[in-house]
Every structure is written in C-alpha cells, then in structure tokens.
Amino acid sequence: MLRIALRNVLAHKARLTMTILAVLLGVAFVAGTLVFTDSISEAYRSSAEKSFTSVDVRLRPARSPAGPDTGRLLDHALLDRAAALPGVASAKGVVSGFTALSDKHGRMVGEGWATTGANYDARYPMLRGRPPTTRGEVAIDAQTAERTGYRVGDTVRLSVSGPALVATVTGIFTTDDGNVAAGGSLALFDTDTAQQRFAEPGRYNYVDLTAAPGTTAEQLRQRVEALLPYGVEAITATRLAAEQADDNVRDFRTLSQVLLACAGVALFVAAFLIVNTFTVLVTQRSKELALLRAVGASRRQVTRSVLIEAAVIGLTASVAGLAIGIGLGAAVRSMLSATRSTLPDGPLLVEVRTVVVVLALGVGVTVCAAWLPARRATKIPPVAAMSTLYAPATVRSLVVRNTVGAVLASVGTGLTLAAGTMADGKVTLGLGTMLLLTGVFVLTPLLSRPVIAAADPALRRFGVTGKLARQNAVRNPRRTAATASALTIGLTLIAGLNVIGASADRAVHNLAASDYVRGDYVVSMANGAALAPDAAATLRELDEVTAVSPRREIPAVVDGVPQTVVGFRSADIDKLLNLGMTEGTFGAGKTAIVDVETADGSGWHVGDSIDITWPDGIQERLELTGLYHSRFDGGVRTDLSLMDQHLDRVADTSIFVKVDGGASQARQRTLRTALGDSPAIRVKDRRELTNDITGAIGLVLNILYGMLALAVVVAVLGVVNTLAMSVHERTQEIGLLRAIGLDRSGVKRMVRQESVVISLFGGVLGVGLGIFFGWAVGRLVAALGIDTWAFVVPWGRLALVLAAAAVVGVVAAEWPARRAAKLDILAAVRTE
Incomplete structure (x- = not known):
C-alpha cells in the first residue's frame, strides 16, 4: 500500500502542485515569522544581559499588577544601609528618566521610550573626552554620536520632560545597554544635575548592588529585602535583563502574533483546497480503489494509502516551506537592519521548536483535510464503484448535512447576538463566530x-x-x-x-x-512618558488659560484589589471633560467617584465607604460621592489634592487645557513656548x-x-x-x-x-x-x-x-x- 500511495503521488504531480504550493505558502509564513522572532529575541536577550554585567541586584520602586511602578524614590540612607550589608561589594545610586535629544536638524533622536538619560558612573567607559561634572554638560553614547554627527565640544538641545535645554558634549562613551541597541539613546549627566532633573536632590530612582565573591545574586536579594520600605522591591540582574529584552522585543512579538494568525487563516483556507483536491482524485480513482478492495485490501488499508499520499504531500510542502521561511526570516532581518542600524547583532536562530511546529502544521493540516475524502471513498461498495453506478451523495446524507449546518448556524447566530448584551462577551462572540462560520460552510x-x-x-x-x-x-x-x-x-x-x-x-x-472633551488642547510627551512636575502649574499661570487639569494615574489597592486610580483637578474638570455623572458629584477631600459598571459589580452605592492603600503604604477610607458612565476607562477617580499627599513625585501623562477664545495656532504656540519649546512635548487640539x-x-x-x-x-x-x-x-x-x-x-x-x-x-x-x-x-x-x-x-x-x-x-x-x-x-x- 505504501508503494501504491507513492506511485499515485508521482502520477498526479501536476494536479497536486497547487495543493503543495498552498501549504508551502502558509508554512513558509509560519517558519519565517518564528525564525525572525526567535533571532531578534535572542539578540535582544544577549544585549540586555550585557547591560547588567556590573549589577547583581537592583532596588527599585515596586511594580503594581494594575499599572506602572509606585513612583517611590530611594533616599541616601537606604543606599548606605544596603552598602553595609554583608556580601555587598559595592552599591551605587542610579538616577534616570526620559531625555529627548535633538539631532542637528531639530528632530528627536531614538525610539521614544528608549530615549533616556542617567547619572554618570564608571560602568560607562569614555571613548573620547571626559565625563560630565557640572550643570550644562552631557556625555552621549557612541551609537547616537555616530548617527547624529555630534562630537566632543558640540552644543546639543535636549529636553527632560520640560523646557528644552542646551548642553555641551564633554564626552562620548561606549555601552552595551539594550535600550541603546534597540534604537534609543543614552545621555549622561553628573549626579547632582541628574537628581534635579529626574528625581530630587539626594534621592535616586534605583540602587544597584554588586555581590561580593562567595555571595550569589539570589542570596543578596534575600538579605536586602529586610531593609526595604513599603513600595520598594529587590530584583536580580537576570530578571532585569529578561524584562528589558521583553520590553524591547514586545513590538516584534505582537507583529509575530499577527503574522501567525494570518498564516493560520491561510492554512485553514488551504485545507479547503486539499479537501477539494483529494475528493476529486479519490472520485476519479474509485474503480482503482474498488479493485484494491476486491483483491483483499481492507477499508483501513485503503484509507491509510490515501493518508500516506497526503502525508507525503504535506511533508514535501513543509520542508520546502521551512527552507523558504528561513530565507524569509533572514531577509526581513537584513531589511530591518538596513533601515534600522541599531538592531542588535546576533546569529540567525532556527530552533528545534520551529522545525517541529512547521512540519507538524504542514503534515497535520494536509492529512486532516484528506481524511474525510479518504473515509468517504472506503464507504463505497467495491461492486458499485467498479460499475460506476454508485452515487456518493445520497438524499439522506444531504439532509443530515443540511440539518447539522442549520443547527450550527442557528446556535452561532444566537451566541453572536447574545454577546452584544453582555458586559464581557468576547469569549461568547468568538465562540458564536466560529459556530456560525462552520454552519455556513456546511450549508x-x-x-x-x-x-x-x-x-x-x-x-x-x-x-x-x-x-x-x-x-x-x-x-x-x-x-x-x-x-x-x-x-x-x-x-x-x-x-x-x-x-x-x-x-x-x-x-x-x-x-x-x-x-466629552470640552477642553481645547491636550498636552503630552511624544513617548507617552510623564511630563515635568510643574507643567500644569506653568500653564495655569498663563492669562489665556481658563482651566487646567492633569490626568494622573497611580497604582493603589482598593478594597483589597490592585488597580489604577485616576486623579483630576475637580475644580476645573467640568470645563475640560464631560465625565458623564449619573449620580452625585465629583469633589475634593477624602472622596471618590466610580463608574457605574464597577459599582454594580462591587455592590457599591453613593454614600458607601471604600478602603484604599496608597503607594506609600498609608491606608485611608474614602466616601463614594458619585457614579459616572464610563465611555472608555472606568475605575476609581479622586481629586489630585488627595492623591498628591502620598506621592514622592508628580507624574502626569497628559494635561487638559481650555483657553480663552478657543483653539488657534497662536494659542498653540503660546502653550508650547510656555513649556520651553521642547521637541518632546506635543500640544494637540481635538x-x-x-x-x-x-x-x-x-x-x-x-x-x-x-x-x-x-x-x-x-x-x-x-x-x-x-x-x-x-x-x-x-x-x-x-x-x-x-x-x-x-x-x-x-x-x-x-x-x-x-x-x-x-x-x-x-x-x-x-x-x-x-x-x-x-x-x-x-x-x-x-x-x-x-x-x-x-x-x-x-x-x-x-x-x-x-x-x-x-x-x-x-x-x-x-x-x-x-x-x-x-x-x-x-x-x-x-x-x-
């Protein structure tokens, strides 16, 4: 039967070409996506590991499951206590934050969030020049210097979430920082200047510890945890490298998921082609198959011979698709490297998983699609098939098929309609869609x-x-x-x-x-990072401005559930946004409002009290004074004056502004000028x-x-x-x-x-x-x-x-x- 199957494949090469090509295309797409993603991920992982070669444990603000980190700043006393621990070889305070560096044409350098600044220390070897020692001096990484053409002694414009600043390049350094390899830039300042721009005098964003010989990173992490205040965590360099690599490759991973989904659709479509092809081939060979049955072949052997044909076709297409996919992965990486010279170097990676997945997909889809025609062929009585009097599609089979299709389509339609009445009907909609599509295909x-x-x-x-x-x-x-x-x-x-x-x-x-948006402008950073702490106050002082409110997000724990709490300036919010209040009011003091959906799910009503734990660990009880209708994002909202008491630093991602006379180019220029005409700040009207x-x-x-x-x-x-x-x-x-x-x-x-x-x-x-x-x-x-x-x-x-x-x-x-x-x-x- 194996020889018969192979002979039939060779006898129908022309007719099977389209089937092979269809499977090949889908498989090549899958293989190319996996090879490209694996290669980029490994390159970023290796690059990220180099970023933390001098760090074993980092102390940083704790990250909340519901949102960003707590924003806590680390003081010098914690640095001294950590440095005195047994097993600590060195302890360094790190200050860092978003820094937009302009090139010689005034354009921002880097890739947004990866465009950072920090304080200088010995981990950054100087290639040319010297480290910065005072305000008005900066050192830049060698890759950025090469891209922009800056040299030691040049003057550069940069922005640290606020007005544009002018600094002199005193040095150019080398770094293995994974963010720089990902397309960003790194600017270094002296520690005092960095603290003024990214934190507060005498305080740090992180503390990096190096373990003494004989002490592992995990042992050091466990020892230092006893010193940590609320809202601060200790993590090892291994985890830091993994997080940075994940951040850098996130866009590629999302793209790969989309590509794999589209390749899956292509393979699903190919399955229809395979079913069609084998149905026709089996029908054309009905006499041959009947003769095999007549001379002693069992139904199972006949089915197996057809499936062997499908497996050979699937394997051929998969091997060819794998080879083409590897070439596609290498080509895409080369093209990206040509347009983005900052992609990290690394080998082309073909994982065993990729080979197994690709071969299993190609062979599996082909064999599964061929099974139904093979099974249908073996049901034909040999005598009937040889006499060509057998009609495969009986009235009964058509009635059964149409009944099954009608049931599937009806159930799918019902679930699809029901999903629109549910608060979270995504799963129901997905199931209904699949059933309806299947039912329509059957019908x-x-x-x-x-x-x-x-x-x-x-x-x-x-x-x-x-x-x-x-x-x-x-x-x-x-x-x-x-x-x-x-x-x-x-x-x-x-x-x-x-x-x-x-x-x-x-x-x-x-x-x-x-x-909904009653204000005239929304002010934000180009990379979505936090604006300068005094940006809202600066805008409020302008004569043209009639109302200003930041939108401030902080992680908190509300009635035992971690979530992001949003703050507005309640005195101005009605002039800037229509919150859609359905009951009560939004005011100052120890009060909060919540969206109707969350209130219903938690059993809250106006006048109830909720317990909230702020990022500094302080717990308060707030009174619910109002409910609002959520158009986009729900949750607990409070007045800024309440949440600011529990923050080390203010971090606003956007500011809503209303001006006298409405939006105009002149008003827009006024706002930009007041904020220092920074290249990183965006002032946009509706x-x-x-x-x-x-x-x-x-x-x-x-x-x-x-x-x-x-x-x-x-x-x-x-x-x-x-x-x-x-x-x-x-x-x-x-x-x-x-x-x-x-x-x-x-x-x-x-x-x-x-x-x-x-x-x-x-x-x-x-x-x-x-x-x-x-x-x-x-x-x-x-x-x-x-x-x-x-x-x-x-x-x-x-x-x-x-x-x-x-x-x-x-x-x-x-x-x-x-x-x-x-x-x-x-x-x-x-x-x-």
Missing part, C-alpha cells in the same frame, strides 16, 4: 444553487457559454462550495475589518463632535487628536489587509485547482462541445464565466458574513460603554471587495481556460 452546497441561480439573468446575456457556465457551477455543489468557502474566509475577514474600521472612524469623529487616532486605525487595518492577502492568494490557487480538475473531468464533454461548433474562444469564456460565478458566490457570502460580524463587534463595543460607536457599512469599499472577487475569478481561470481550449477534439471525444 454552502445548499446555498450555492439559489445564489448562483440569481446570476442567471446576467449569464444569459453571454448566450450558450453563460448557460453552460452556470450549469457547470451547480453541477457539483460540494466542490463549488468548498472552492467558494476558501475565498469566503479571506473576504469575510476583509469585509468585517472594513465595517469595523469605518465604524471606529465614525465613533472617533462622533466623540470629537460630542462634549482635530489633531482625532486625526492621530483615525490614522492609527487606518495603519493597523492596512497591515491586516496585507496579511490577509495571503489567504486570498491561497484561495485563488484553490479556484485554479478546482477548475483545472473540472476541465480534466469534462474532457469528453468539452470535446463534444467543440465538435458541434463551440470554438476555442467560447470554451475559454465558458471556463472564465464559471470561475467568476464561483468567486462571486464566495464573495457574496464573505461580504454578508463580514457585515454581520462587524455589526456584532459594534454591539459588543457599545456594551462596553463606548456610546459614540456607530454601525457604518462602507458600501463603496465592499463593492470593491466584490469586484476583487470577480477579478480573482478571471485571473484564476486563465490557465484552466487555455488548457481547455487547447484540447484536441478527437482525443477529447475518445476520452473515458
């Missing part, structure tokens, strides 16, 4: 006849070829359905993304037009904020469209394969049509029109499902509290999707149509 043969029949008036205009094309499309509903379903998947996702994107765009514009959000939505959607194009390409291969095999099956029929007068151009038109009909059938199903799923996602978003969400159907874009489906049909039919037209009439008529 596709039933749906194909009425949908394709609706195209009959248009096809009649093409005369005989149009009529023949329609009849050919509905002749084998199962095959037509499987071919159309492959295209349906990709177009469903694309249509759904179009609906979601258009609805999100409308929601953003509705929000901008609503009174229109600019709206454009930023819609632009980001469009960018994400365009990336996803590009990724899903792979699934459409695989679907095109499926249409080509189906038409090619259909032409082979109808060789005699085409010969007879040619014999009675149908010319070659007519044969080509017939095949093309059949292809367009099948493609448009898949396109109609895809667009319909996409609109439904886009609407369902919108209901879920609205249920989460975003009341500006509006369901929008972009008919123009969806018409383009259908037009693209028609183009797919024309392109996919080109080779089969030419092949059909070139058939020899006499040879075709004699074909059995």
